[in-house]
Amino acid sequence: MFVTALQAKQFRNYQSLAIEFSPTANLIVGQNAQGKTNILEAILMLAVAKSHRTNKDQEMIRWGSEKATISASINRSERRYKLELDVLKKGKRALINGVEKRKMSDFVGHLNIVLFAPEDLTLVKGSPQIRRKFMDLEIAQMSPKYLYHLSQYQKVLQQRNSILKNGQQQSIRSIQPILAVWDEQIIEHGIKVIRKRYEFIHKLQKYANQIHQQISGGREDLSLSYVSSIPIFLPDTTCKEEMNPLSAEQMREVYINQLEQRMPQDLQRGSTSIGPHRDDVQVSIHDKPVDIYGSQGQQRTAALSMKLAEIDLIKEEVGEYPILLLDDVLSELDEQRQQHLVKSMGEKVQTFITATTTYGLEIFLKNHAEVFSVNSGIITKEG
Numbered sequence: 001m002f003v004t005a006l007q008a009k010q011f012r013n014y015q016s017l018a019i020e021f022s023p024t025a026n027l028i029v030g031q032n033a034q035g036k037t038n039i040l041e042a043i044l045m046l047a048v049a050k051s052h053r054t055n056k057d058q059e060m061i062r063w064g065s066e067k068a069t070i071s072a073s074i075n076r077s078e079r080r081y082k083l084e085l086d087v088l089k090k091g092k093r094a095l096i097n098g099v100e101k102r103k104m105s106d107f108v109g110h111l112n113i114v115l116f117a118p119e120d121l122t123l124v125k126g127s128p129q130i131r132r133k134f135m136d137l138e139i140a141q142m143s144p145k146y147l148y149h150l151s152q153y154q155k156v157l158q159q160r161n162s163i164l165k166n167g168q169q170q171s172i173r174s175i176q177p178i179l180a181v182w183d184e185q186i187i188e189h190g191i192k193v194i195r196k197r198y199e200f201i202h203k204l205q206k207y208a209n210q211i212h213q214q215i216s217g218g219r220e221d222l223s224l225s226y227v228s229s230i231p232i233f234l235p236d237t238t239c240k241e242e243m244n245p246l247s248a249e250q251m252r253e254v255y256i257n258q259l260e261q262r263m264p265q266d267l268q269r270g271s272t273s274i275g276p277h278r279d280d281v282q283v284s285i286h287d288k289p290v291d292i293y294g295s296q297g298q299q300r301t302a303a304l305s306m307k308l309a310e311i312d313l314i315k316e317e318v319g320e321y322p323i324l325l326l327d328d329v330l331s332e333l334d335e336q337r338q339q340h341l342v343k344s345m346g347e348k349v350q351t352f353i354t355a356t357t358t359y360g361l362e363i364f365l366k367n368h369a370e371v372f373s374v375n376s377g378i379i380t381k382e383g
Contacts, residue, residue, distance in 0.1 A: 005021065027358065034374045041053060043111075121303050132277075135197050157272060183256070200313075211304075231251075324351045
């Protein structure tokens with residue numbers, strides 16, 4: 001799949017933008033704060049209806065405007081269609097070929113992307129929140145229903161936490177019946193989120209280890225495991241990779257028991273201490289956690305392997321390669337990792353690269369990349 005053209009109006013620092021892209025490599029060059037990343041953000045918005053930079057829609061609307069509009073023409077196998085997203089000060093409006101979609105989960109998934117930015121190099125050593133966001137961004141594209149369950153879980157969790165916080169002066173007996181209503185919903189959506197994340201990490205592990213072995217010259221084995229606050233396997237399971245996870249019904253029973261046991265603690269803290277919002281991914285080399293025992297080089301290689309593994313996993317799941325967005329990340333990688341990145345892309349993946357200069361990017365220019373320059377929200381095609 002690839003984006004043939006992108007249009008934007010009143011989006012970030014762009015009053016009006018209309019541009020056609022190469023189906024292979026597109027290099028977007030400009031100094032900082034000129035609008036390079038805004039172009040990648042626009043493409044990302046059309047894929048997942050979310051920004052990687054802000055949770056506030058209003059920040060994406062150009063100053064003085066009421067809304068921003070982003071649209072793109074997409075080629076996907078034998079299909080061609082247009083995606084359009086209106087970003088309002090409160091909410092969004094999504095259309096496919098001019099037909100409005102009532103649910104955002106009906107819009108997400110028609111464009112698949114992999115975004116790699118400098119902050120992704122902290123994927124391994126950063127906070128669990130970074131790894132949860134990593135999972136959620138990619139799973140939502142491959143399984144729009146996941147986005148629905150994740151959104152519902154977050155809404156119910158907010159309600160549950162509000163009850164816990166407001167009920168800190170009450171007894172457990174008085175607050176338990178109120179929580180029971182919300183617990184049914186939190187369990188329903190939470191289990192679906194956990195099981196989908198586990199499945200994603202289990203599949204990603206295969207591709208990530210292959211890539212990591214190539215970069216490390218076969219010297220290192222990379223392993224990924226989903227660390228859930230709600231048990232996924234039976235107790236005392238010693239070889240999880242060969243075991244099937246608990247059924248949804250078994251997990252439900254465990255979940256109920258865990259919430260009941262934690263209720264005094266949760267009431268005291270005024271928040272829910274278990275669930276997908278507390279989960280993490282353990283990244284290891286030779287069974288040793290990379291965030292603790294790995295060098296900076298190993299941490300970066302592990303992060304790069306995980307991001308590149310998404311390309312092959314999305315291909316496996318949806319039947320086509322996704323679009324790759326590289327946001328000013330090449331300068332953060334040494335020559336060996338850059339070479340592997342280029343090798344992984346080949347000509348199979350449409351790629352968008354932002355950089356402050358073309359220096360050091362000769363390998364992309366040799367591959368006949370289209371070059372665009374950006375200055376103060378105005379983009380022009382070079383050559």
